Amino acid sequence: MLTALKGARLSLRFFSGACDKVSDDLKLLGPAVLRRLIRKEDSRITNTSGLAAGYRQANVVIIPKHLAKDFEVFCRNNPAPLPLLYCSQPGETSCPPLAKDADIRTDISQYRVYQDGVLENGVSSLLNYSKSLRVVSQNPSVPCMEWSDMVCFYLGCSFGFEGSLKKAGVVVRNVEQGRNVSMYKTAVPCIQAGVFSCPLVVSMRPIPPAMLEAAVQVTSLDPQAHGAPVHIGDGALLGIQDLSRPDYGDQVELQPGDVPVFWACGVTAIEAIVRSKPSLAFSHSPGCMFLTDVQDPSLRSHGPDSKKSEATALCFQISENPLFYSLASQGAVAQIRHLDAIIGEDPGQRGIKALFIQDELLRSCLALSHSSSVAITTGFPTHYMHSPPDETDGPPGAVAMATMLLSLGKQVTLVTDKRALQMNQDIIDEAVTTGVLKSTIPLVVFEDIGPNSSLHFLCHHGDPAKPRYDHLVAIERSGRAEDGNYYNMRGVNIKHLVDPIDDLFIAANNIPGITTIGIGDGGNELGMGKVKDRVQNLMPMGHLIACDVPADYAIAAGVSNWGGYAVACGLYLLNTCPVHKRYLNKGLGMDHQTPEELQDWIANLPSVKKEESILSTLVRFGIRSGKTAHLAMEVDGLTFHPTHSDIITRLLKVTHGSAD
Structure with a gap:
């Protein structure tokens, strides 16, 4: 056992999850004054949420x-949960880059003590440990430890941006409710380094x-305080x-309509300690952070609207059930909207602009970017007098x-009509x-052989909780009309x-x-039922087709191919957008x-070359142009x-500046 445990004051406040609302007078104090109060074990400071607004706070390991x-x-492998602010020299108790006159042994209101990865105690000071630090590990090959053998890591904390959120007019529910933030272990594994591996921990703010x-x-604006959220929506994901x-902190209540927003959390470091089982380790108690003298850089700007750069993160809902949002940079969003404008051109004079919905392409791309298994279907047998009856669009x-x-x-699967199975296999080959x-991609057919055919096709063993595909995409696929035809x-x-x-x-x-x-x-394609009223009212023969x-x-x-x-x-x-890529990778x-x-x-x-090649293949297989039935390019x-x-060339120039 640790010899320094004797006489150390144990606080049960954290373990019970209790958290008093921070008094208004404490909120007005700067970090240096607050550190002095913490050093004196001021009973009013039980956690640091809502304190030292405008200054960074730090997780400590x-x-x-x-x-x-x-x-x-x-830390380098997992920068969102573990943004490294400072790494001390062995035995160093101060941290000059972050705070003046600081002492890491006394300036946190509640510490945790671990031996061989097991939480041994919660204390309000580490002074006793630095004076007489001896540990006997269960592992006989581990030597006794001195304070001079210990290294302190200071990691960015989300508490630092709570003041920025409030300044921007965003409600901070945990501060509003006088509670510590809610923190959860996830099923997402961090990237391992040496003996350290653990699941990602996140904090949640409604x-x-x-x-x-x-x-x-x-x-x-502040990646050193965990940066943008890593997940927005249903926590089950x-x-x-x-x-x-x-798993840590307090329950923060969602108000009607609130969306759960999850940030990577420095408590991930505590999980890493538990999993790696060092002979001795200390950390802050979750919610009881080290207050630095470093100002939050986002407060030095003029709010989120002052600097609209290509790197600005934008947020879009892409799923209702389960609730899920995605992020992309303003630059990437602008480029995809440009793509949308190009494919919305109508050289065939079909009136397609009437069916346009803002950002359907963008949201589709965002959704597919998060996919793991996609089923694609195409095929419009418009030329019923010919064999094959299919057209070159799709x-x-x-x-x-x-x-x-x-x-x-x-994973990609192509779903086709039974009559066209061999033809599509030849096209794929x-x-x-x-x-x-x-x-090559799997090619399958769907047949209606009973009331649960669709469910069994889409889900393993017909279980809705186990879908085979998370996305279905139809492109130029004949769609069922209101009369069933x-x-x-x-x-x-x-x-x-x-x-x-x-x-x-x-x-x-x-x-x-x-x-x-x-x-x-044209509006008669599968999926275009979303704009059925527009098709019926604005497209030729829309009431029927x-x-x-x-x-x-x-x-x-x-043209659907576009x-x-x-x-x-x-x-x-x-996937070349750092904002979106970071969100994908949590x-x-x-x-x-x-x-x-x-x-x-x-x-x-x-590319022009590839699309010309596949069109040539279709023509060779007897597949004709949709409007004219010409067997031609x-x-x-x-x-x-x-x-x-020309359309392909313009799309590529928007995408990466080259038509090649």
Whole structure:
């Protein structure tokens, strides 16, 4: 046992979860004065939430020096939960870069003491330990420790940005309720370094929806205080099953409409101590931080709207059930909106602009960027008098999306009509051979063989809690009309050529965790039921042909293939966006791509050469242009050169500045 434990005062306040509301007089004091009060064990200071507004606070971990190098690498590997502010010399009790006249042994209101990874005690001072520090580990190979053998790590803390949030008009519920912030262990593993590995710990603050973007922008200004959120929405997506039962801190109550917002948390370091089992270690108690003299840099700006740069983080809801938001930089968002404007052009004069919904392309790309398994369907047998009856719009766009998704490490499946199974297999094989498609993808059919066919197709063992796919994408796929039939743009019923893949989109609407996307250029395509009223009122023969089956997102394009190209380009833009990449990675590891990743993603973007190649393959297989039925290098009556090649060139220039 530790010899210094004798006489150390144990406080049970933290362990009970109790937390008094910070008095107004304490809120007015600066960090140096507050440190002196803490040193005197002022009973009014039980946690530091709401104190020293405008100044950084720090998580503190003190470990044996032989573990210091590993722990520093662990911090570098996991910068969002463990932003390293300062690493002391062995035995050093001050921290000159962060605070004057500070003593880490006395200037935290509550410490934790660990032996072999086990919490031994909670104390209000470490002075006794520095005077007489001896520890006998259960591991006989570990030598006795002296204070001079200990290294202190100071890590950024989210308490530092609470003042910035309040200044920006964002309510801070834990301060408002006089409680410590809620902290939770997640199912997300940190990146290991040496002996250190543990799950990510997050703090949660409930934020009203109208204040989300301000909260994101304010906190993104200060990566050394954990930066922008790493998750916004349903905590279950992080493995948190019950927000009312935090692992650390207090329960903070959500008000009606509040959205749970999660920031990476420095308590991750405590989990790392518990898992690595050092012979001796100290830390702050969660919520009882070290107050520094360093000002919060976000307060030195003029609020989140003062500096609209390309790196500014923007927030978008992409799922209702489960509730989930995603982040991207203002620069990436502007580029994807530019892509949307390009594909919204209408050289065929079909009136497609009437079906446009703002940011459907953007939200679709954000959703797909978070996907793991995507099922894509295409096929519009408009030429019922020919064999095959399919058109050249759809498959090229589907392949373009598939190859980018594969490049990003997603699982991709193509769902097709039974009558077209062999034809589509031949197209896929040819696309792989010619380098248009990154690698082969599974090709499956869906048949209605009973009332639960859709559920069993979409979910393992028909269990809605175990979906096979988290995204369904339809591009230029004939969609079921209100009367149950399928119509081409001329109003001809082609139901006999179409399998009921629409049923999958209908079933997915009741399965949490499956997002649906439809891409179309006339309103009779699967998924365009989202804009059914517009199709009926504004498109030729809309009252008859309008698809009745909606998707969560409906992308309108002048030609559907262009929508597929834009999705592929949008995915590239998001995954080369540091703001989005950091959010994808939960703030763990690098927030930018490796040179190898970048080269692969560029190689798997659509290109004039690749799209000309796949169109040539379709023509060779007897697949015709949609509008004219010409067996030629055209789509929807528009020749590949110059119309389609020009669109592809412009999309690529927006995406990475080159048409290659």
